[in-house]
Amino acid sequence: MAEPCAELHVVENLHLSLPDMTRKPIFGAAPRIEILRGISFALAKGSVVGIVGGSGSGKSTLGRAMVRLLEPTGGRVLFDGIDITHRGEAGLRPLRRRFQMIFQDPTSSLNPRHRVRTIIAEPLRLHGFADIDARVVRALDQVGLAREMAGRFPHELSGGQRQRVGIARAIALEPDFILADEIVSGLDVSSQAQVLNLLERLVRDLGLTLAFISHDLSVIRRLCSRVIVLRQGAVVEDRPTADLFAAPAAEYTRELLASIPLPDPDQTWG
Amino acid sequence: MADGRGTIRRRAGLRLWLAGGWLALLALAAILAPWIAPADPLAQDLLGGRLPPIWVRGADPQYLLGTDSLGRDVLSRILWGARIALIVAALAGTATALIGATLGLLAGFLRGWVDLLISRLIDIWMAFPPVLFSILLIAVTGPGLGPIILAIVVIDWTRFARVVRAEAMAQGAMDYVASARVAGRGRIGTMLREILPNVVPTIVVLLTLEMGISVIVEAILSFVNLSISTDQPTWGGMIAEGRTSIHQAWWVLVFPLIALFLTVLSFSQLGEGLKDRFDPVLR
Numbered sequence: 001m002a003e004p005c006a007e008l009h010v011v012e013n014l015h016l017s018l019p020d021m022t023r024k025p026i027f028g029a030a031p032r033i034e035i036l037r038g039i040s041f042a043l044a045k046g047s048v049v050g051i052v053g054g055s056g057s058g059k060s061t062l063g064r065a066m067v068r069l070l071e072p073t074g075g076r077v078l079f080d081g082i083d084i085t086h087r088g089e090a091g092l093r094p095l096r097r098r099f100q101m102i103f104q105d106p107t108s109s110l111n112p113r114h115r116v117r118t119i120i121a122e123p124l125r126l127h128g129f130a131d132i133d134a135r136v137v138r139a140l141d142q143v144g145l146a147r148e149m150a151g152r153f154p155h156e157l158s159g160g161q162r163q164r165v166g167i168a169r170a171i172a173l174e175p176d177f178i179l180a181d182e183i184v185s186g187l188d189v190s191s192q193a194q195v196l197n198l199l200e201r202l203v204r205d206l207g208l209t210l211a212f213i214s215h216d217l218s219v220i221r222r223l224c225s226r227v228i229v230l231r232q233g234a235v236v237e238d239r240p241t242a243d244l245f246a247a248p249a250a251e252y253t254r255e256l257l258a259s260i261p262l263p264d265p266d267q268t269w270g
Numbered sequence: 271m272a273d274g275r276g277t278i279r280r281r282a283g284l285r286l287w288l289a290g291g292w293l294a295l296l297a298l299a300a301i302l303a304p305w306i307a308p309a310d311p312l313a314q315d316l317l318g319g320r321l322p323p324i325w326v327r328g329a330d331p332q333y334l335l336g337t338d339s340l341g342r343d344v345l346s347r348i349l350w351g352a353r354i355a356l357i358v359a360a361l362a363g364t365a366t367a368l369i370g371a372t373l374g375l376l377a378g379f380l381r382g383w384v385d386l387l388i389s390r391l392i393d394i395w396m397a398f399p400p401v402l403f404s405i406l407l408i409a410v411t412g413p414g415l416g417p418i419i420l421a422i423v424v425i426d427w428t429r430f431a432r433v434v435r436a437e438a439m440a441q442g443a444m445d446y447v448a449s450a451r452v453a454g455r456g457r458i459g460t461m462l463r464e465i466l467p468n469v470v471p472t473i474v475v476l477l478t479l480e481m482g483i484s485v486i487v488e489a490i491l492s493f494v495n496l497s498i499s500t501d502q503p504t505w506g507g508m509i510a511e512g513r514t515s516i517h518q519a520w521w522v523l524v525f526p527l528i529a530l531f532l533t534v535l536s537f538s539q540l541g542e543g544l545k546d547r548f549d550p551v552l553r
């Protein structure tokens with residue numbers, strides 16, 4: 001498939017290791033655990049890419065390195081051609097608006113003491129947006145939340161509604177890139193479907209580039225045009241979704257596919 | 271809906287009202303003491319010593335709660351004593367909370383060398399036995415309102431610092447902090463706007479408990495004669511005096527004791543009640 005678009009997010013030979021505090025000797029440095037071992041890929045502008053892998057394969061770590069919540073220990077992260085690998089927080093600030101993240105657990109990612117209005121408005125304020133109230137209302141509309149919800153606290157919302165607030169907060173900033181880390185795995189099936197529909201629509205309408213982390217291949221299959229399979233911090237497969245599902249190349253991918261119950265489209269009941 | 275929240279809330283409500291009611295009454299009495307106290311708390315009446323409270327035979331209707339061995343009006347002394355007790359509670363409690371919570375918040379959220387420094391300080395500080403510490407301090411500075419407040423702050427700031435540090439650490443691990451970073455908020459901004467609102471309830475609960483503790487500490491120090499000068503009536507001083515004449519005049523001991531007990535209890539119950547009220551899920 002020819003790629004007419006430029007590449008928005010590029011990861012080159014990314015390494016990330018963390019000190020293992022449980023095995024730290026009394027004196028001296030702790031031994032380091034390698035979590036990401038040389039990951040490379042490029043996300044085209046406007047693409048929706050799934051990142052899958054078993055538990056502990058490094059998906060969240062990769063995601064957090066991409067939005068620079070973590071600093072890589074090797075390799076490079078380029079956002080729209082800008083090297084953000086080792087930028088300090090001050091240097092990142094002007095760029096922060098452009099790459100956003102939606103978190104897995106909205107009970108943890110929404111401040112329980114802030115109302116929905118504040119949760120969505122604060123990032124806008126930090127980036128100097130004008131007419132913030134109107135933007136909050138628009139973001140709520142876009143994710144299909146009633147405007148009255150703005151006055152509520154997170155605990156006064158359902159799980160699906162909370163996740164919509166998380167999405168609204170991210171898209172209100174009009175970012176170019178969104179990283180979604182397991183954002184539907186905490187939801188029941190019907191809210192899952194709603195949130196996925198919403199995401200599909202937003203990607204289409206807003207021209208977002210989306211990296212969608214999940215361990216659920218059926219979700220990835222529906223949403224993403226390309227899949228990156230991670231195993232123990234390395235990429236084992238990186239192909240268009242249709243190809244991958246038709247003929248998984250790596251043994252690990254076949255295991256993943258086998259271990260996850262997929263709805264069979266040809267199945268007929270009764 | 272009968273899901274149990276109503277009952278919890280009502281129980282917390284009653285507790286809050288009773289405790290808050292007593293403290294409000296006491297505060298009012300303390301403020302108005304110069305006008306509502308029936309007698310001069312220091313005026314001695316050598317012929318009217320150890321008069322019993324009004325409902326006991328042989329009482330003088332002029333002295334509602336009786337008089338002490340020097341003929342001073344017990345009720346008036348309790349009212350004036352409330353002034354000292356509440357001033358100490360308010361000032362010592364607030365100062366302790368401000369200092370302890372600020373250090374705890376910085377240590378717990380910023381981590382790193384800030385935490386290392388503050389944690390070491392807390393450890394070293396807590397190695398001193400607190401009562402000895404306060405007695406030593408007052409022995410050096412001499413008795414008075416200021417030294418007592420200082421002694422309480424010096425001893426108890428670690429309580430706030432430890433609890434708030436742990437709480438700030440737990441809050442710092444929440445995703446809303448990561449989310450604030452993704453939104454481009456700086457460290458100090460995140461600490462004040464995101465973390466602080468989540469630890470304020472803990473601080474308020476500790477503050478009310480600390481106020482109760484301050485009242486007790488002030489009473490204890492008065493009791494061992496290390497408090498305010500002797501020409502100001504304090505509950506601790508009254509209890510100390512009343513103890514010596516318990517068999518002849520029980521009321522001199524019992525009434526200030528009741529006032530002290532109710533006040534300390536109210537502060538702790540207020541803290542507990544507020545804790546329930548602050549829980550966003552129960553609200």
Ligand SMILES: Nc1ncnc2c1ncn2[C@@H]1O[C@H](COP(=O)(O)OP(=O)(O)OP(=O)(O)O)[C@@H](O)[C@H]1O
Pocket residue numbers: 018019020033035053054055056057058059060061062215
């Ligand atoms: N702060 C840390 N210190 C030490 N090890 C860590 C730390 N964070 C993650 N790890 C380790 O790194 C590996 C990858 O973790 P990560 O959270 O990225 O996995 P994941 O693919 O997101 O898994 P899951 O599907 O369970 O969310 C795991 O083995 C984990 O134990």
Ligand SMILES: [Mg+2]
Pocket residue numbers: 059060061182
């Ligand atoms: Mg994860």
